[in-house]
Amino acid sequence: IPCETPNLIESKSFKLYLNSFNNTRFADASEVLARLRSDLSEATWRGSQVQGSVGVRLLEAEQFDAQQVHELDGLLLDRLDVECTRYTPAPELLRANHDEAPVNETLVSNLLKSNCLVTGQPDWGSVQIQYSGAQIEQEGLLQYLVSFRNHNEFHEQCVERIFMDIWSRCKPIKLAVYARYTRRGGLDINPLRTSHPGALPANVRTARQ
Incomplete structure (x- = not known):
């Protein structure tokens, strides 16, 4: 569309x-x-x-x-041993190092979870964050993504919120946020929000879907 x-x-x-x-x-x-x-x-x-x-x-x-099954490409944030205690969106956890040279990074997590705004049913997703700019602190980003755990919002709204929080807090030069949610009701919902034109991600399911 x-x-x-x-x-x-x-x-x-x-x-x-x-x-x-x-x-x-x-x-x-x-x-x-x-x-x-x-x-x-x-x-x-x-x-x-x-x-x-x-x-x-x-x-x-x-x-x-x-048909193939393929995980999202990028550095897995879930490898980090961090304590997560916030379970509603906490953008204040997002930080970037503006004192160092800009980087190009692709970061991935499989720990995105929110709840349907209408039914309250859980929605699990994998998220890929591609950006250019000041390096984002990975521990804070992972804690931020986990903070959606008790949040009630549609998939598209969650991705928009993640994009805008990173954009306003970390101020990257370029940013794209892409999520692939587990299937519910027989439909894939895979929102993409980007700051710049580019090819669409390959429509390849993850194992969790």
Whole structure:
């Protein structure tokens, strides 16, 4: 979905939409693809003077065995032996060393956990943080990510919050925050927030998904 669209596809409504086809017959997969692209494009651009199209790719059953599982690339923060005592978002834990030369780093954690804003059910995720700028203190960043443990918010909102907290507290030159959440309701939700244009991450599932 292009970032310029006035609307996003809400995950629960998307699940209900897909289930509405349970008794529908299509001639072939290309007809399914065309219908999805048409309906999703209309929903995302609804109310806008500008119109566009979303991207849709179907993965058919005979292709399942060829799919790969791959962990997010980067230095794993979870290796650190730190005590975590904060369980609601604590951006004050974020610090960066502005007295040293800037770095380019990719940091990863599998300990992101928040709760659904509607149901309260747990949402577990892996998060990848890529940045250029003053080096972010890794211990504080890990404690910050763990601090989402009791927080109630949607996946997309959590990623936006993480991005803005790092951006305002650590002041990187460039920043991208990408999360892959465990599947609930049959849908992958993998939000990406970035400060700069770039290729989308490869859509490869992690083992936790």
